[in-house]
Amino acid sequence: MDSPVQIPFKSFIQLKAEDATPVYLQIIFEFIKAIQLGLLPEGTKLPGTRILCKILLVNRNTLIKAFQDLEAQGFIEIRPNQGTFILSDQKQYQGKREISKAEKSNKAVGGFSFKCSSVLENPVEWSDLPLQFNDGLPDIRLVHTDIVARLYVSKLKRQKVREPWAQIQTQAHQHFKKQFFNFLNLTRGLRISESNLLTTSSHEVSLYLVAKLLLSEGDYVVVGSPGYYLSNMTLTDSGAKIIPVAVDEEGLHLAALKKVCETQKIRMVYLTSIYHYPSTILLSAKRRMEMLELAHQYGFVIVEDDYDFDFHLDSNPVLPLAAIDANEHVVYLGSFARSLPAGFGYGFITAPAAFIKELEKHQRILEPGIDVMKEQVLTNWIQDGEVHRLSKKNKLIYKARRDAFVRLLNDKLKGRIRFNIPTRGLAVWIEWLDHFNLIKMQQKCAENGLFLPKTILYQTKNMIATRLGFGSMNLNEMENAVDILARSLKSLLNKRND
Structure with a gap:
């Protein structure tokens, strides 16, 4: 990302005024989640606190308090006269640190309190869009539920209850x-x-x-x-x-x-x-x-x-x-x-x-x-030997899907991506050759009926990449999904060049 102001903070820093959790803690948790998901890559320079306050609509003292805690936890570094940076290399891992206020924080509900985790926030998103990429899940339509059900019922009937x-x-x-x-x-x-x-x-x-x-x-x-x-x-x-x-x-x-x-x-x-x-x-x-x-x-x-x-x-x-x-x-x-x-x-x-x-x-x-x-x-x-038979059958299906998916990527995104053909698994790792914002790409794809969860998007200063799972799609779904990817990319690049 060329400038910290260009980072779409509002798309992944979600603050809720009605939440009982203090705003400064919400900021801490949201920034930690964004860092762990790669939305704020190592070495990224953050905007000044005054600019960021206007973007997030928060009080400057609240933001400063959150940044002080994030620095104490080792997620950011505040450099005098230079700015605030997401920590790179191994800086955040050197030396011991005191447990921060955020880590010690308890949340009160009714008559008791409990520990809050800033680590275990659920990053998984859900969508009802007709086409969806994932990180490489199998196709549930290929599951032989009827065979497994019959075996399970037969075991129940034959159980020696004595x-x-x-x-x-x-x-x-x-x-x-x-x-x-x-x-x-x-x-x-x-x-x-x-x-x-x-x-x-x-x-x-x-x-x-x-x-x-x-x-x-x-x-x-x-x-x-x-x-x-x-x-x-x-x-x-x-x-x-x-x-x-x-x-x-x-x-x-x-x-x-x-x-x-x-x-x-x-x-x-x-x-x-x-x-x-x-x-x-x-x-x-x-x-x-x-x-x-x-x-x-x-x-x-x-x-x-x-x-x-x-x-x-x-x-x-x-x-x-x-x-x-x-x-x-x-x-x-x-x-x-x-x-x-x-x-x-x-x-x-x-x-x-x-x-x-x-x-x-x-x-x-x-x-x-x-x-x-x-x-x-x-x-x-x-x-x-049923496990081997089922595995062999499904691998033939998934191999055909992989080969079809690779052909589609080469046909519709040639010159825009680079990737290696995986010898195993149900996902392809693609690196984008153009410079653009993946969050904007996600939004553009959603407008056309394709869901890209944030957990498959990877963007750093030196890399823009996406893990695209093909296993859960048939040929027609793959064709439509890759077509939307190509059209969305073209739209983003055209808009940038206008």
């Missing part, structure tokens, strides 16, 4: 885990046993449990930049301080990571090594080995998130770092059966047995019950 329920749960769960760890060993090249596996209700729960056990207040965690907003929120909520490291064409930049390790004690590196979110980059073979060596040298834990393994579309899948981890530095997270109906998918964690045993203690509080029927259905699907 046996003690606790015994039924234990036996069924152990049988499921046996089939599941064999399945993971076969498909992902792991060498685990039942004691190295924990299954959870979702991928998000898996990361929450791992963060709770590994991280303490003030621990440093390295993540790829750009990164995944939800995982960053989970890690930050645990009390960790996030250090972003750039991702280039070979994945996480390990020279930069090593430099960080030489100056800070890193507790964890959160890594999407096979299909980086959002840029879809694969960590190169050379860097994969170097990453394991760095973990051994500096003693940090690699939390490897393989969130989209189900959708490798070309040749054989690349195996995770966990498959070649000789020194047990990797905690491997993944999801299972994303093509099944909602509620039938699973998250899982593989790690050293002692770590899994400790995780189970926390899971018993968070997820005390076991859905025996669901586990029996999935056990049957694995044993009968």
Whole structure:
């Protein structure tokens, strides 16, 4: 963005006069959310307080108070005679800081108060527009709900009610885990046993449990930049301080990571090594080995998130770092059966047995019950090869959609974008070659019936990019969506040149 005044603050800083939360706290929370979503990129110079007060319609003393708190938290830097800047590089992570007023703030309702989080604000938007891009979700229209329903009902009818329920749960769960760890060993090249596996209700729960056990207040965690907003929120909520490291064409930049390790004690590196979110980059073979060596040298834990393994579309899948981890530095997270109906998918964690045993203690509080029927259905699907059959069928469909989507991008946006064809996953990361504001692009697309959620928009001083999920669209929907993108871009550029 050429000038701080050009930043459309009103489009993402939403202040509500009727809200019981003080205005200065609303400003703090909204700025933190905008920074985490990449709407205010690192190094951005903010307008002067007088100008910003006129834009946001707030009192200058209120804004100054909010900025002082944001600076104390490490989100901005106020430089005398220069201006106010979103912090760049690693400045916000150096040294200790006191817990700010915003972090300590409680919100009172009725006769009690409770802690407010400035981290866990929900950034997800909803729309009823006929066409919608997402960040790479599967198509629910391809889900075989009828088959799963029949299996589930048959298990209910055959249930041996005479046996003690606790015994039924234990036996069924152990049988499921046996089939599941064999399945993971076969498909992902792991060498685990039942004691190295924990299954959870979702991928998000898996990361929450791992963060709770590994991280303490003030621990440093390295993540790829750009990164995944939800995982960053989970890690930050645990009390960790996030250090972003750039991702280039070979994945996480390990020279930069090593430099960080030489100056800070890193507790964890959160890594999407096979299909980086959002840029879809694969960590190169050379860097994969170097990453394991760095973990051994500096003693940090690699939390490897393989969130989209189900959708490798070309040749054989690349195996995770966990498959070649000789020194047990990797905690491997993944999801299972994303093509099944909602509620039938699973998250899982593989790690050293002692770590899994400790995780189970926390899971018993968070997820005390076991859905025996669901586990029996999935056990049957694995044993009968139905999971492989469904996966193979859906991959053919999604590969055809990817190839069609790539052709449409090349036809309608040629010369305006650059991208690599992803070998897995259901999204394409495109970088725009023209300079324009993505929020204005979002608004222009919405006028034409296409929804672009802010969570797929990435804009910094040196990059304008978008993660476009194609998996949930058929060919006709893709054609219409890309056509709207092209027309909206043309309209924006023409307006700018007038």
